[in-house]
Amino acid sequence: MLVSITDLKAGYGGKTVIAFDRLQIARGQHTLLLGPSGSGKTTLLNILAALATPMTGEISIDNVRVDTLSESQRDHFRGQKIGLVMQRLHLISALSVRDNLLLAQRLAGVQANGKCVNAILEKLGIANKFHVYPHQLSQGEAQRVAIARAVLNSPVMILADEPTSALDDANAEAAIALLFAQAEDHGATLVVATHDARIKSRFKSENVIALKGAA
Amino acid sequence: MNAITTAFSLAYAYLRERPLATLLNVILLSLGVGTIIALILILTQAEDRMERDVAGVDLVIGAKGSPLQLILSTVFHVDIPTGNIPMAEAQTIISLPQVRRAIPLALGDSYKTFRIIGTEAQYLDLYDAKIASGKMWEKPLEASIGAEVAKLTRLKIGDKFAGAHGLSESGEAHADHPYQVVGILAPTGTVMDRLVLTSLDSIWLVHAHAEADAKAENARKAETAERTESAEPEQDKEVTAYLIQYATPLAAASFPRMVNASSSMQAAAPAMETARLFSLIGVGVTTLKVFAAIMMLCAALGIFIGLMNTLNDRQADLALLRVLGATRGMVCLTIVAQGFALGLAAVILGVFLGHIGGEWMGQAIAKTHRIPLTGWVWVGEEWLVIGAAMALSVLAALFPAWRAYRDAVPEVLSRA
Ligand SMILES: Nc1ncnc2c1ncn2[C@@H]1O[C@H](COP(=O)(O)OP(=O)(O)OP(=O)(O)O)[C@@H](O)[C@H]1O
């Protein structure tokens, strides 16, 4: 199992937002978290990304008991094992595309490798944007760079929060295709959270987790 | 180590993203640093220089007037003398047992603004001055010149020159009594380098003739037949001052008071007068230093405000760093690194400006007072200024860094 969660309760200020007795994701089992706004998709993703700690529950990711790690250990874990793609927030504004990717390597404690960065940008068709700054990119381009960065350190899991809701149909389709392709390429398991039903067909129906919210 | 280079490269990128604010902060801080350093450079050298010029002179006896003026004119050779004193009267005082050594000085003439001093050979001993080439003056109208005089006037041994009456360039020349250079002194790094030294007799000779000529002229005009002799009698001879070294430090307690009370002359202590001088200059210097310090504080405030402002804009950015695996400490470090980098840039620029400013001030002073001050020296106190500027910049970044440290990533992300 890549992800194994038991007795999870998570929420804010003592109020439970999501609760699972048991949640498991196998390696390669690309999963969709589907639910309306406020149902707790982001809350769960934050826990999977080790960005937030649950109120109760045991979480093991890639055989690491994430809930027992210290905060800085979780930071290192995230940097090395998890790739994140978000709806809007993609890149560090002060850095060029290439430097954004190099930074991701350094923060993960990986030796910065320009060749690797160039290769991935070329593969994603944004090689001509190497030295461009984020504000000069379109939303779609910025997201592609963010996807490139998410797979750069060969994570075990790629978490994407609403990766398509800001995009039109064609771009949404392209983005989800790219996420799948990159996840497969790098041997990572993809977990997407969205209320965007357009992409549901991409996932096997048994891999769609419907969230309704605890309230 | 890796974390630090990463933090600094990020800090650099962030600072470069806002070039105007960065430039303003760096310039403000560097002006503060530069001003203080320039002042330190000039003051330290001036103090150092004055200390060497005082050279163990305990007391100066000269004509009544401003004691500071007496010291400035006879020890540092910058002001005009207070007048002359009769040698005969001085003799009774300098022969007292409290006096170990008394060096007579006779001032009044100059050559191209370099002062011609009538004195005795022991004046050289005060500054450990040696003859570099040629010899000491012996006969009247022979002169040994200081190293800087030789350098700037290009006078060589054997050259003749006429002294000008007074201490400025505009004085009337004593063309009928030219001096001859017989020796050049080795550089001492003191006021001696800028003096033309000769015997007391030379001065008396030149002035006796000048006076006699003047009197003769008056006499002719007044049609009075009374003729004075061409040289004054021994007992009428005058000098400008005596530089005194005490036989015992105890003399300092009563000797000056005794001179001031019991003679027509005044006694002034160089140490006291220079201290007074520095306390006078001190007010201005303190004002400037306070002004520069305020400038540095404003710069630190600018850094603080700038970082606080960007904090709001960059909150999401910083959260993204955490998403990418940066620890809270790392995020903190990128902000402190911005303060540090600003401080470092300002210090480098400020030290540079300070030394250029010091050199500029030094040259201005050198031009008017012939005191060689320069900006091209390093003074230990500069490290203090550098340390203070760095500390201020880092301090200004600490609170913004703590604010960034505190942020919870999920909350920031949900707002983004
Ligand atoms: N930082 C927070 N503090 C308190 N309550 C929060 C916080 N973040 C989210 N919530 C609440 O938790 C619930 C779940 O929020 P969450 O962001 O996980 O939903 P979501 O499914 O991601 O919604 P969306 O589709 O709008 O992104 C919501 O009711 C929300 O109001």
Ligand SMILES: [Mg+2]
């Ligand atoms: Mg959400």
